[in-house]
Amino acid sequence: MTQPSPYAPPGSPPRAEFLDRIVQEVHRRVVGQDYMVERLLIGLLTGGHVLCEGLPGLAKTLAVRTLADTVDASFQRIQFTPDLLPADVVGTTIYNQRTGEFVPHRGPIFAHIVLADEVNRAPAKVQAALLEAMQEKQVTIGGETYDLPKPFLVLATQNPLEQVGTYALPEAQVDRFMLKVRVGYPTREEEREIMRRMSTGSDIPVQPVATPADILSAREAISGLYLDDRIADYILDLVAATREPKRFGAAELEPLIEYGASPRATLALAACSRAHAYLRGRSYVVPEDVKAIAPDVLRHRVITTYEAEAEEVSADDVVRRVLRAVRVP
Known part of the structure; x- marks a missing residue:
């Protein structure tokens, strides 16, 4: 007979069937990388931003994009480059000639899941704009503050090998990432399966199997x-x-x-x-x-x-x- 855990209170364990469906859909495209996929899920379930660091070609971007595809929520990918401006991320105000007023134009940061690809390629001003969004879940455009959608999550990638044209992330921003995940090479059998699965060159479809309400409900259960x-x-x-x-x-x-x-x-x-x-x-x-x-x-x-x-x-x-x-x- 199994002994009860000394850390367990009375009661039944939680149930989150949609998480199994998410993992199943993700692995339709992503072979292996179970560790990274689970850490991305933990970020999604806690509302904590995740920084994935690994060499090129290890499915970091693919895993993030696929995870977003499994949730029926808005998704934006921002490709960070040295010439990126804060307005390219958070948005700006545009002059409306008809009304003679400046109106806000919201940037790609206004999404439930944001992929910050190669995040360490952007200069300091862009990092500062992203920092406000990550920490405060809001952005400032033209002196006005706008709340970001709920749930809101930044999943970022960076390449530790190449240093040309990159900017080291400030310690204050790195600290805003709940998790920093090291992404390693696949096994030989996993790489064989990658070669077989990707040889057709056609996109592998995945279905949305969860909603933002599911995620928020799971977060509430986890906090308890x-x-x-x-x-x-x-x-x-x-x-x-x-x-x-x-x-x-x-x-x-x-x-x-x-x-x-x-x-x-x-x-x-x-x-x-x-x-x-x-x-x-x-x-x-x-x-x-x-x-x-x-x-x-x-x-x-x-x-x-x-x-x-x-x-x-x-x-x-x-x-x-x-x-x-x-x-x-």
Whole structure:
């Protein structure tokens, strides 16, 4: 007989059948990349923006566009380039000769799901305009503020290899992304299936199987998932260990960390852990949920020192050591 979880409250687990249909439709086009697809779903279910980083040709853009196609909602793709202007993203005011007034012309940011493709190619002014939309869920056009549609989600991609013509994202903007996902190569069998499936050259259709109301309803259910006090303490300890590793028996990390994660990381880790549990049909969070999602929440919020760079220690390495140092409840 299965023992009840010590972290579980009484009650039945949540149900979200439409999520299975979304995953099924996405995999009609996208072969493999289960990790990335699940993280995109977590972003959709929590309202947290997602930054996908990986080499060209790994289906980042295809996965985002396909996910948007499975939701019966508005979608816009913005191709970021060095000559892009803020008005190209948020919109501008246009003079109406008939009325003699300036009227707002809304930009592509006014969509439920926005794909910011190669986001690190845009200059600082565009990044600032995108930052307001991501954080405040609103934009300013001609001195007037306009709310963005609900749900609103930015799914961004960037290429870590090519640096020519790119602009490093400001730390403040990177911190607005709830998740930063590393996208890797497919397996040999997955690549064989990609070659077979894409050899025809024809587009593979997918059907919308969810609505914005479904997404908002799921978000409400996720926010109510049970989070035991021991799990909450574990999340707090993980974030605190990125600031004061010595207190958790990892003094060797102190010279490697310039800045630890902010309280925004604590909130993101709790929300994403709930979504991770929800995707597995549980109504409560267990430590494995926190450990599974922690690298994606923390890797872009831990700033390493020059010493770490000299020793070729990355933020991912630091997060792995933090996870080993903090005691699991």
